[in-house]
Amino acid sequence: xxxxxxxxxxxxxxxxxxxxxxxxxxxxxxxxxxxxxxxxxxxxxxxxxxxxxxxxxxxxxxxxxxxxxxxxxxxxxxxxxxxxxxxxxxxxxxxxxxxxxxxxxxxxxxxxxxxxxxxxxxxxxxxxxxxxxxxxxxxxxxxxxxxxxxxxxxxxxxxxxxxxxxxxxxxxxxxxxxxxxxxxxxxxxxxxxxxxxxxxxxxxxxxxxxxxxxxxxxxxxxxxxxxxxxxxxxxxxxxxxxxxxx
Numbered sequence: 001x002x003x004x005x006x007x008x009x010x011x012x013x014x015x016x017x018x019x020x021x022x023x024x025x026x027x028x029x030x031x032x033x034x035x036x037x038x039x040x041x042x043x044x045x046x047x048x049x050x051x052x053x054x055x056x057x058x059x060x061x062x063x064x065x066x067x068x069x070x071x072x073x074x075x076x077x078x079x080x081x082x083x084x085x086x087x088x089x090x091x092x093x094x095x096x097x098x099x100x101x102x103x104x105x106x107x108x109x110x111x112x113x114x115x116x117x118x119x120x121x122x123x124x125x126x127x128x129x130x131x132x133x134x135x136x137x138x139x140x141x142x143x144x145x146x147x148x149x150x151x152x153x154x155x156x157x158x159x160x161x162x163x164x165x166x167x168x169x170x171x172x173x174x175x176x177x178x179x180x181x182x183x184x185x186x187x188x189x190x191x192x193x194x195x196x197x198x199x200x201x202x203x204x205x206x207x208x209x210x211x212x213x214x215x216x217x218x219x220x221x222x223x224x225x226x227x228x229x230x231x232x233x234x235x236x237x238x239x240x241x242x243x244x245x246x
Contacts, residue, residue: 001056001057001058001070001071001074001084001085001086001087001088002054002055002056002057002084002085002086002246003022003026003052003055003056003057003082003083003084003085004052004053004054004055004082004083004084004085005022005051005052005055005081005082005083006051006081006082006121007022007046007047007048007049007050007051007052007229008049008051008081008121008230009081010022010025010048010049010081011048012045012046012047012048012049012050013042013044013045013046013055014045015027019048022046022052022055022082023040023042025078025079025082026040026057026074026078026082027039027040028077029074029075029077029078030059030061030074032073032077033063033065033069033070033073033074033077034061034062034063034065035063036061036062036063038059038060038061039059039060040057040058040059041057041058041059041095041096041097042055042056042057042096042097043055043056043057043096043097043100043103043234043237044097044103044185044186044234044237046232046234047189047229048229049228049229049230049232050229050232050233050234051122051230051232051233051234052233052234052235053233053234053235053236054085054234054235054236054237055234055237056096056100056237056239056245057096058090058094058095058096067086067087067088067089068087070084070087071084071086071087074087086246088244088245088246090243090244090245091243094239094243096237099239099240099243100185100237100238100239101184101238101239101240102166102182102183102184102236102237102238103182103183103184103185103186103234103236103237103238104180104181104182104234104235104236104237104238105180105181105186105191105232105233105234105235106178106179106180106232106233106235107124107178107179107180107181107191107192107195107227107231107232107233108122108123108124108176108177108178108179108231108233109123109124109125109126109130109176109177109178109179109195109199109231110123110124110125110126110175110176110177111126111127111128111129111130111175111176111177112125112127112175113127120230121230122230122231122233123176123230123231124195124199124227124228124230124231126199126203128199128202128203129203130177130199130202130203131202131203131204132170132171132172132177132202134201134202134204134207134208135170135179135198135199135201135202135208136168136170137208138197138198138201138202138208138209138210138211139168139170139194139198139211140168140208141208141209141211141212141215142165142168142194142211142212142215143165143166143167143168144164144165145162145163145164146162146163146164146165146215147161147162147215147218148161148162148163148165148187148190148215149161149218149219149220150193150214150215150217150218150219150220150222150223151187151189151190151193151194151197151214151215151220151223152187152188152189152190152193152220153187153188153189153193153220153226154220155188156187156188156189157188158187158188161187161218163183163184163185163186163187163190164183164184165181165182165183166182166183166184167180167181167182168180168181168182170198179195179198180235181194189226191232192226192227192228192229192232193220193223193224193226193227195227195231195232196223196224196225196226196227197210197211197214197223197224198211199224199227200224
């Protein structure tokens with residue numbers, strides 16, 4: 001199933017002893033519909049405050065329900081900040097995490113002289129005037145298979161810092177700037193660290209070439225601070241066509 005959630009009031013996707021998690025809240029709803037215990041597996045573990053429009057989750061159940069019945073039943077047991085977008089039966093070899101071919105994240109920046117109100121939970125507010133051209137030129141240095149050690153958090157548990165970043169898109173719509181990153185997978189805090197660097201370059205505090213220099217240095221301490229979680233949304237997870245997902 002694909003799930004949408006507002007991450008503001010969650011400690012993140014993963015269930016934790018203290019705090020409200022997306023995984024625990026969703027699991028409780030699925031178990032009620034299934035009438036049995038189930039375990040949910042997600043395409044990615046979003047952090048506290050990070051949102052999702054297209055988080056993909058799989059689970060196994062002996063219960064027989066139509067996809068529409070699963071969706072309606074689960075949604076009727078969920079709070080207002082989580083909703084199931086669609087449900088689909090898949091082959092036994094499908095794995096929400098392991099079968100994914102790419103993930104796409106969007107980060108939103110609100111560039112304005114005053115702080116936003118209605119969008120405050122979903123954007124990073126900056127007074128600085130940002131150059132989309134400079135940020136685009138900087139991001140080119142990161143495309144392809146790269147060692148992203150300079151943009152991984154110290155707590156990252158991945159066995160390798162290498163990721164394949166296939167696309168970065170920078171777009172402006174009035175005061176709103178959206179930055180989209182597509183890769184086979186991402187390191188812990190990687191997108192937010194990339195955004196922090198692009199914001200510094202876009203504001204003129206550094207040249208676009210600095211993005212490549214940071215990448216080559218492989219030293220997290222040389223890069224700018226991590227961008228806030230509230231501007232980040234997991235928007236899409238890709239899978240092979242043979243699974244027939246919506």
